[in-house]
Amino acid sequence: MLHMFKWKTDEFSWVDFTIDVLRILIVLAIVVGSWNTLSEGRISFAQWVNLFIAGLSQGSIYALIALGYTLVYGILLMINFAHGEVFMAGAFSTVFLAEALNRTGFLNQSPVLAILLMILFAGLVSMTVAILLERIAYRPLRGSPRLVPLITAIGASFFLQYTFRGLYGSGFKAYPQVKILQGALQIGSINIPTVQIFVFVSALVLMFGLYWLVERSRIGKAMRAVSENKEVARLMGIDIDWVILFTFGVGGFLAGSAGVINGMFRPQGVNFFMGFIPGIKAFTAAVLGGIGNIPGAMLGGLFLGVIEAIGPNLVLAGLGIPGANQLKDVIAFTMLVLVLIFRPQGILGERLSEKKA
Amino acid sequence: MDLSQSRTRQAIITLGLLSGALILFTGAVGMIAAFHEREVVNDFITLGQLVLLITPFIFGYTAANRLGMTGESPTSVIGGGIIIGLLTTLPTTLLLLFNSDEFRFLLDWSLRLAPFVVATAIAWRLHRQNVETFTLIGSWLLAAVLIGIVTFSLALIFEVKGELRSVLVNINRDWVEVVTFDNRKDLMRGIFVFSLASAVAGFVGSLCYYVPRTPRRAMFYGLSVTLLVGAFGETVRLVLQENLERDTLNQLFRRDTLRQNAALGLLVVSTVIGYLWAAFGDRARQGFQNLGGQQRQTTQMIGTVLFVAVLLMLPWLIGRTLSDVAVTIGLFVLMGLGLNIAIGLAGLLDLGYVTNYAVGAYILAVMTSIGPLGLMKGTFSFWMVIPIALLAAMFAGFIFAVPVLRMRGDYLAIATLGFGEIIGKLAISDWLKPLIGGAQGVQAIPKPIFLGTELRNPEQLYYIVLVACLVTLFVSIRLNNSRTGRQWMAIREDEDVATAMGIDTARAKLLAFTLSAATGGVAGAIFAAKVGSVFPNSFTVFISINVLSLIIVGGIASNPGIVVGAVVLIGLPELLREFSDFRFLLYGALLIMMMINRPQGLIPTKIVTHEMRAGVKAKVAAGD
Numbered sequence: 001m002l003h004m005f006k007w008k009t010d011e012f013s014w015v016d017f018t019i020d021v022l023r024i025l026i027v028l029a030i031v032v033g034s035w036n037t038l039s040e041g042r043i044s045f046a047q048w049v050n051l052f053i054a055g056l057s058q059g060s061i062y063a064l065i066a067l068g069y070t071l072v073y074g075i076l077l078m079i080n081f082a083h084g085e086v087f088m089a090g091a092f093s094t095v096f097l098a099e100a101l102n103r104t105g106f107l108n109q110s111p112v113l114a115i116l117l118m119i120l121f122a123g124l125v126s127m128t129v130a131i132l133l134e135r136i137a138y139r140p141l142r143g144s145p146r147l148v149p150l151i152t153a154i155g156a157s158f159f160l161q162y163t164f165r166g167l168y169g170s171g172f173k174a175y176p177q178v179k180i181l182q183g184a185l186q187i188g189s190i191n192i193p194t195v196q197i198f199v200f201v202s203a204l205v206l207m208f209g210l211y212w213l214v215e216r217s218r219i220g221k222a223m224r225a226v227s228e229n230k231e232v233a234r235l236m237g238i239d240i241d242w243v244i245l246f247t248f249g250v251g252g253f254l255a256g257s258a259g260v261i262n263g264m265f266r267p268q269g270v271n272f273f274m275g276f277i278p279g280i281k282a283f284t285a286a287v288l289g290g291i292g293n294i295p296g297a298m299l300g301g302l303f304l305g306v307i308e309a310i311g312p313n314l315v316l317a318g319l320g321i322p323g324a325n326q327l328k329d330v331i332a333f334t335m336l337v338l339v340l341i342f343r344p345q346g347i348l349g350e351r352l353s354e355k356k357a
Numbered sequence: 358m359d360l361s362q363s364r365t366r367q368a369i370i371t372l373g374l375l376s377g378a379l380i381l382f383t384g385a386v387g388m389i390a391a392f393h394e395r396e397v398v399n400d401f402i403t404l405g406q407l408v409l410l411i412t413p414f415i416f417g418y419t420a421a422n423r424l425g426m427t428g429e430s431p432t433s434v435i436g437g438g439i440i441i442g443l444l445t446t447l448p449t450t451l452l453l454l455f456n457s458d459e460f461r462f463l464l465d466w467s468l469r470l471a472p473f474v475v476a477t478a479i480a481w482r483l484h485r486q487n488v489e490t491f492t493l494i495g496s497w498l499l500a501a502v503l504i505g506i507v508t509f510s511l512a513l514i515f516e517v518k519g520e521l522r523s524v525l526v527n528i529n530r531d532w533v534e535v536v537t538f539d540n541r542k543d544l545m546r547g548i549f550v551f552s553l554a555s556a557v558a559g560f561v562g563s564l565c566y567y568v569p570r571t572p573r574r575a576m577f578y579g580l581s582v583t584l585l586v587g588a589f590g591e592t593v594r595l596v597l598q599e600n601l602e603r604d605t606l607n608q609l610f611r612r613d614t615l616r617q618n619a620a621l622g623l624l625v626v627s628t629v630i631g632y633l634w635a636a637f638g639d640r641a642r643q644g645f646q647n648l649g650g651q652q653r654q655t656t657q658m659i660g661t662v663l664f665v666a667v668l669l670m671l672p673w674l675i676g677r678t679l680s681d682v683a684v685t686i687g688l689f690v691l692m693g694l695g696l697n698i699a700i701g702l703a704g705l706l707d708l709g710y711v712t713n714y715a716v717g718a719y720i721l722a723v724m725t726s727i728g729p730l731g732l733m734k735g736t737f738s739f740w741m742v743i744p745i746a747l748l749a750a751m752f753a754g755f756i757f758a759v760p761v762l763r764m765r766g767d768y769l770a771i772a773t774l775g776f777g778e779i780i781g782k783l784a785i786s787d788w789l790k791p792l793i794g795g796a797q798g799v800q801a802i803p804k805p806i807f808l809g810t811e812l813r814n815p816e817q818l819y820y821i822v823l824v825a826c827l828v829t830l831f832v833s834i835r836l837n838n839s840r841t842g843r844q845w846m847a848i849r850e851d852e853d854v855a856t857a858m859g860i861d862t863a864r865a866k867l868l869a870f871t872l873s874a875a876t877g878g879v880a881g882a883i884f885a886a887k888v889g890s891v892f893p894n895s896f897t898v899f900i901s902i903n904v905l906s907l908i909i910v911g912g913i914a915s916n917p918g919i920v921v922g923a924v925v926l927i928g929l930p931e932l933l934r935e936f937s938d939f940r941f942l943l944y945g946a947l948l949i950m951m952m953i954n955r956p957q958g959l960i961p962t963k964i965v966t967h968e969m970r971a972g973v974k975a976k977v978a979a980g981d
Contacts (some may be wrong), residue, residue, distance in 0.1 A: 018759045093389040100517035121510040153949025162942035166386025323787030333775035
């Protein structure tokens with residue numbers, strides 16, 4: 001029982017003190033902000049529900065990207081900083097396919113098939129990018145000091161951004177509208193846009209697909225083995241290089257399909273820089289759920305999406321900050337920093353935290 | 358001929374296709390067409406054509422070196438060079454054919470056949486690994502279906518969109534014009550000329566292997582000097598303008614490009630100098646080594662004095678436009694030296710350095726501005742605010758450092774990146790608009806006044822930057838050898854061991870962040886005074902990436918490396934406008950290549966080189 005009181009006997013630490021003050025300030029800000037907003041009652045219940053659902057659908061995109069971070073981290077213990085660009089590659093390339101499908105009329109004749117084709121195409125494009133990235137940039141650096149692959153990944157991120165800018169141009173390109181995704185579902189006083197339902201459902205399907213792959217299939221078993229212990233996995237006859245390549249490929253596929261799904265409800269269109277911010281946010285989601293942990297990444301993504309949608313209206317508006325929705329990204333990045341300070345092992349906890357920390 | 362040997366053949370094909378991929382890539386992202394705008398030698402060769410020719414040349418030479426070392430016969434070495442030249446053109450030629458009207462069917466057919474061919478190739482490889490028949494058929498089917506989806510989609514896109522150009526924006530007329538050497542109308546002729554030129558370049562490259570060492574070095578030296586002077590014709594002309602008669606200048610240059618005679622003359626002269634250097638340079642260096650300690654010190658002293666003198670005279674030597682570039686380079690040297698304290702000395706990868714730059718700039722802007730947002734309305738001068746900006750940046754560095762002290766390397770990088778983004782979003786937000794102007798920024802910042810003269814020209818601002826850089830350089834050299842510096846290096850190498858040695862790591866890290874922030878603040882303040890206004894979109898993640906890249910490329914923890922890195926990475930894109938569009942593309946490629954091939958940087962320090970090697974050794978030992 002004594003260890004519970006250890007902090008009293010410990011030396012006084014300024015760092016701990018500052019971090020504690022920070023913790024109290026943040027809790028205070030959240031409580032005061034929420035109290036103000038709720039007591040004023042500016043936003044109705046239906047609007048809160050709408051925000052929540054919009055957050056969920058945005059969050060499911062983050063979750064899909066976050067899975068790529070988590071998969072790679074689980075196996076290589078490296079942050080694939082360029083993963084946001086893998087997401088962009090699929091979304092940006094598939095715009096042309098979507099336009100072509102739209103012009104032939106196929107997109108509105110049989111939308112399910114057309115969207116399926118788009119998701120597959122984007123997934124495969126992103127998969128190719130991710131695999132090339134691993135093969136060319138990361139493989140030669142395996143086992144070098146931790147910062148070396150991270151710097152490489154930062155380089156790769158900017159290299160990919162400007163490569164795609166060179167290939168497809170720097171302007172925004174919007175996905176064509178799909179008719180069946182236009183409407184909204186009416187439940188009582190709550191209005192849910194169909195696109196959001198589509199995003200959420202397709203993301204869920206992909207996530208369950210991945211869960212099945214990792215937990216049930218043969219290659220999934222190999223992936224888990226490699227993430228547990230590379231050397232022993234090698235002794236068991238697992239081709240580690242192939243498993244790592246496969247992991248990058250799967251992560252890339254999910255990111256690419258997330259790109260298409262995201263593109264469908266981005267009114268401003270897609271461009272070469274679209275992956276950077278979602279990339280960092282998805283990393284936040286992965287850390288939030290416990291990096292290296294697959295259900296964690298899904299949960300973290302959804303959680304981040306919801307916080308990002310509700311946070312500005314609940315807390316910041318309550319504190320009297322004008323234009324609170326402009327500060328959406330600030331909320332997300334503050335989340336990132338807070339999680340890294342207070343709970344780096346994430347909500348669900350890192351499975352192998354001791355070994356990997 | 359030993360070309361029949363599979364190993365030789367494989368080396369040649371790999372290098373050739375690599376070179377071809379490079380040409381295809383640079384073409385597809387628009388580099389070649391953009392570089393074509395710049396003539397290296399008047400009416401003779403452009404930068405774009407130079408890229409087309411120098412690539413097979415370099416790859417031919419590399420292949421010849423590699424093959425020659427393994428004792429291949431001259432015929433196969435030179436034959437290899439020619440083959441590499443031809444292979445270089447292969448991908449681009451295919452794309453040219455796909456892009457033309459007559460051979461468009463080739464694209465359609467290759468998209469139709471690709472799934473079967475590639476799937477069969479994959480299955481063949483698996484077959485050679487003795488995979489079961491069932492798996493073999495399964496993987497063939499899977500590969501064919503997946504590739505089929507991609508090629509079907511591509512075919513659909515190109516069918517509906519028509520020209521390739523409507524998807525790949527840089528596969529356009531300009532590009533065709535350059536790669537066919539101005540034979541756009543007659544494609545076959547163009548492809549022939551292109552292949553011939555490339556094959557000759559590869560041939561010459563491989564031939565260079567047989568030239569004895571000294572003349573070869575002289576030749577390479579002469580060529581690179583001439584081509585560099587040609588490529589930077591505009592800059593060279595600007596420099597000469599300050600020091601030469603107009604008529605003489607016009608004999609050397611036609612507008613901004615080197616005349617053919619001048620280029621030839623320069624080639625001869627620089628080759629001769631190169632020859633002398635190659636022949637006697639080693640002896641001269643030897644002589645310097647043999648000098649007594651006293652004499653050597655004197656020589657070094659003279660060198661330093663000369664260097665400082667040149668730095669002091671620089672604005673007169675290079676004129677206004679280039680002084681402006683020099684100021685920008687100086688600001689980045691300043692930031693590089695600052696960030697180097699965190700990244701280089703203490704090993705803390707700080708990706709939010711732009712925060713300090715922004716704090717410095719906004720502090721100066723708000724304190725001195727005579728516009729509506731100015732707080733002091735002219736009571737504070739530039740000189741009084743500089744220390745305030747420095748302290749404010751240090752304070753910001755301190756504040757942002759406290760939460761990240763406990764984080765480990767890669768998390769710290771992402772968290773600091775998050776800080777940078779937060780600052781950017783706050784600067785542009787409505788919330789802080791009454792204070793710092795939101796998207797409109799702060800305007801009407803007066804120029805610094807020194808002894809009654811207003812420093813409004815870059816030539817004058819240059820001295821402020823120079824003094825700041827020299828002071829920072831001095832501090833950073835002293836820090837390098839100080840007790841604190843050693844503590845930082847210990848932390849960089851192994852934090853746990855450093856703690857065990859009794860180093861207060863939290864204190865040392867805080868100090869590193871705080872000190873490194875200081876120069877960022879000064880750089881930001883000078884930047885704000887130079888531009889005269891401050892906008893939030895000047896403070897993006899790209900600033901941090903710029904500074905990071907110049908440190909990595911120059912050499913981690915190496916002061917001369919940072920200066921060189923800043924000159925190369927900041928100066929080049931400023932001087933070569935064609936370059937600046939591809940700035941971050943090249944930075945990214947450079948970061949990757951440096952990390953793979955030369956993680957210690959261009960001008961490394963001994964300690965870092967040793968550490969990086971140790972990393973490699975550990976890797977080998979771990980069997981990874």
